[in-house]
Amino acid sequence: MSYELRAHTADVAVAASGGTLEATVAAVADGLAAASCDEIPGVDADRVSGGDAGSDSSGDSGESDDRFTLEVRAESREALLFEYLDELIYLRDVRLELPVDNRVRTLERVDEDAGDESEGAGDEGALEEPASRDGHASDRWRLEADARGIPLATIDAREVKAVTYSEMRLEAVDDGWEAYVVFDV
Amino acid sequence: MTTTFDADGIVLEQVREHVWELPQEDGMRVPARVLASESLLEEISEDRTLEQLRNATHLPGITNYAVCMPDGHQGYGFPVGGVGAMDAENGCISPGAVGYDINCGVRMMKTNLTYDDVSGLERELVDALFEAVPSGLGGGGVVETGVDTVEQILERGVDWALEAGYAVEDDLLHCEDEGVRAGADASMVSQKAKDRGKNQVGSLGSGNHFLEVQRVTDVYDDAVAEAFGLERDQIVVLIHCGSRGLGHQTCNDYLRKIERQHGGLLDQLPDKELAAAPAGSQLAEEYYAAMNAAINYAWVNRQLIMHRTREVFADVFDRPWESMEMDLLYDVAHNIAKKEVHEVDGEDRELYVHRKGATRAFPAGHPNVPAAYRDVGQPVIIPGSMGAGSYVLRGGENSLDLTFGSTAHGAGRLMSRTQAKNEYWGEDVREELESGQGIYVKAQSGATVAEEAPGVYKDVDEVVRVSDELGIGDKVVRTFPVCNIKG
Numbered sequence: 001m002s003y004e005l006r007a008h009t010a011d012v013a014v015a016a017s018g019g020t021l022e023a024t025v026a027a028v029a030d031g032l033a034a035a036s037c038d039e040i041p042g043v044d045a046d047r048v049s050g051g052d053a054g055s056d057s058s059g060d061s062g063e064s065d066d067r068f069t070l071e072v073r074a075e076s077r078e079a080l081l082f083e084y085l086d087e088l089i090y091l092r093d094v095r096l097e098l099p100v101d102n103r104v105r106t107l108e109r110v111d112e113d114a115g116d117e118s119e120g121a122g123d124e125g126a127l128e129e130p131a132s133r134d135g136h137a138s139d140r141w142r143l144e145a146d147a148r149g150i151p152l153a154t155i156d157a158r159e160v161k162a163v164t165y166s167e168m169r170l171e172a173v174d175d176g177w178e179a180y181v182v183f184d185v
Numbered sequence: 186m187t188t189t190f191d192a193d194g195i196v197l198e199q200v201r202e203h204v205w206e207l208p209q210e211d212g213m214r215v216p217a218r219v220l221a222s223e224s225l226l227e228e229i230s231e232d233r234t235l236e237q238l239r240n241a242t243h244l245p246g247i248t249n250y251a252v253c254m255p256d257g258h259q260g261y262g263f264p265v266g267g268v269g270a271m272d273a274e275n276g277c278i279s280p281g282a283v284g285y286d287i288n289c290g291v292r293m294m295k296t297n298l299t300y301d302d303v304s305g306l307e308r309e310l311v312d313a314l315f316e317a318v319p320s321g322l323g324g325g326g327v328v329e330t331g332v333d334t335v336e337q338i339l340e341r342g343v344d345w346a347l348e349a350g351y352a353v354e355d356d357l358l359h360c361e362d363e364g365v366r367a368g369a370d371a372s373m374v375s376q377k378a379k380d381r382g383k384n385q386v387g388s389l390g391s392g393n394h395f396l397e398v399q400r401v402t403d404v405y406d407d408a409v410a411e412a413f414g415l416e417r418d419q420i421v422v423l424i425h426c427g428s429r430g431l432g433h434q435t436c437n438d439y440l441r442k443i444e445r446q447h448g449g450l451l452d453q454l455p456d457k458e459l460a461a462a463p464a465g466s467q468l469a470e471e472y473y474a475a476m477n478a479a480i481n482y483a484w485v486n487r488q489l490i491m492h493r494t495r496e497v498f499a500d501v502f503d504r505p506w507e508s509m510e511m512d513l514l515y516d517v518a519h520n521i522a523k524k525e526v527h528e529v530d531g532e533d534r535e536l537y538v539h540r541k542g543a544t545r546a547f548p549a550g551h552p553n554v555p556a557a558y559r560d561v562g563q564p565v566i567i568p569g570s571m572g573a574g575s576y577v578l579r580g581g582e583n584s585l586d587l588t589f590g591s592t593a594h595g596a597g598r599l600m601s602r603t604q605a606k607n608e609y610w611g612e613d614v615r616e617e618l619e620s621g622q623g624i625y626v627k628a629q630s631g632a633t634v635a636e637e638a639p640g641v642y643k644d645v646d647e648v649v650r651v652s653d654e655l656g657i658g659d660k661v662v663r664t665f666p667v668c669n670i671k672g
Contacts, residue, residue, distance in 0.1 A: 079444065159322045185392050
């Protein structure tokens with residue numbers, strides 16, 4: 001998986017690719033971090049244990065390192081990418097941490113049966129599961145991710161204001177997936 | 186014979202000097218216009234600005250034409266420097282045509298100090314301002330508060346700041362809408378937006394936002410300058426910032442709501458970022474109420490920074506700020522949509538005038554110009570880059586005919602941030618400004634200084650010349666930087 005920052009007159013664009021959809025989407029998130037901070041510090045070696053995806057499913061515990069988890073849902077794959085990046089920017093502002101080393105653990109289309117439990121009530125706000133925004137019955141796509149949060153006070157970071165839909169691409173290619181996202185700076 | 190300009194297949198016809206038109210073609214509901222000299226048009230045509238402007242003409246209810254100001258450049262969805270007026274009954278309102286940073290804008294505060302008073306104190310002043318005014322990412326705000334207070338700010342605007350001791354009555358009288366946008370409803374702003382906003386009230390942010398101490402270097406119109414209280418060598422302060430994370434979140438919240446509820450309309454538009462709610466729909470009303478609330482938040486944001494600046498000047502110059510006559514000249518918005526009545530085909534019509542990276546520029550006599558300036562026209566503040574002059578204009582008499590009462594908002598970017606970082610090194614730029622031009626810059630991030638280097642912007646003098654010659658915004662004074670702080 002990899003990303004590149006691309007020139008845009010006023011803003012910043014991230015082009016990413018990966019062997020899987022999960023890796024590609026996580027690479028876009030790492031591109032967002034790179035657009036915010038030129039020198040992202042590595043993990044302090046004594047503070048880390050484990051580190052494999054799946055070994056730290058304890059969520060927002062802050063136990064062994066500074067990783068936190070997030071989950072978003074949306075009605076399409078592209079909307080899910082938008083929601084994921086929007087959520088990272090939101091969490092940056094309220095946690096006062098820059099999310100880096102992003103990992104997408106699950107990105108899936110929830111099948112009809114699994115979706116039924118949220119379908120009954122229908123209207124927005126009816127979902128019981130954590131939803132990215134106002135939960136919605138058509139939210140068939142689900143993403144679980146985690147990231148390491150670096151306190152903003154400890155780094156030289158600039159503000160990326162928002163993710164945009166402008167020129168957004170997320171598409172399958174021969175050897176995996178490619179994405180292109182413009183961020184408002 | 187008609188003069189044309191061919192920008193890689195997008196052919197514009199010259200209507201008259203500085204006015205270029207892209208005729209209506211497939212899917213366009215109206216023609217598009219670019220107001221620019223040939224040299225500016227060449228710069229404008231180098232990125233996707235013209236394509237984005239053409240896309241904007243697809244929005245329902247767009248009236249007369251979509252217009253690009255002389256400082257226009259590529260944005261997302263709607264171009265930066267774009268003005269589009271959509272019918273408020275049968276048209277639409279588009280969060281994407283307002284932008285993420287709702288009511289990003291500038292205000293200018295006057296002083297009775299001269300350049301001689303400040304000369305020699307620049308370093309002390311820039312350090313004190315940098316220390317006192319929160320900037321950058323995660324730097325907090327002048328006040329850190331709870332959601333209850335945020336809700337009051339959203340609904341009451343600068344009136345809240347007045348009651349809380351961060352403003353004086355006179356500040357309200359020199360702000361659009363007296364600093365309180367009617368029709369704001371805090372309940373239409375999401376909890377997420379409020380959570381982002383509560384620790385950012387009174388903060389610059391980063392990117393192209395800044396606070397700059399300037400001196401007046403040129404006066405072009407003595408009578409209007411006198412009415413504005415501006416004279417040569419006077420020190421003024423310019424504050425450029427917006428509604429911070431609260432505004433950005435509000436824009437995204439409504440883009441997504443529109444995508445979910447009005448997908449049919451969205452499918453007809455050439456760019457998803459142009460997402461629009463049909464006029465009269467519940468979502469249009471809700472977005473308008475939320476956007477108005479974010480406008481109030483941005484006004485309070487700039488007000489609190491101005492208040493903190495007054496305190497810094499009082500410390501540095503060891504006298505009360507009132508004795509330095511630190512009065513607000515005016516506060517202009519760059520990213521808003523506003524219901525305004527304009528004459529269209531001889532009839533008054535209510536329109537949602539979207540200005541994205543454009544400034545309202547109402548002429549003398551317009552009832553919406555504050556009483557203090559009604560005889561001369563609304564002040565328009567156009568910041569240049571940190572190594573170039575800025576301008577104060579007044580709304581020109583042709584602005585209502587040509588641009589729904591609008592003009593440019595700045596120099597307009599020319600070079601991407603990535604390219605800027607390859608070409609400039611922040612510390613070199615800072616040193617060159619200080620030793621070469623006597624401009625003291627202090628920033629949270631060296632990369633920001635590189636990204637905002639003077640060379641990345643269009644020539645502000647040319648932008649203002651075109652505005653002046655078109656009669657949409659007339660030159661009054663020019664200012665030049667003394668100290669600049671940024672995120």
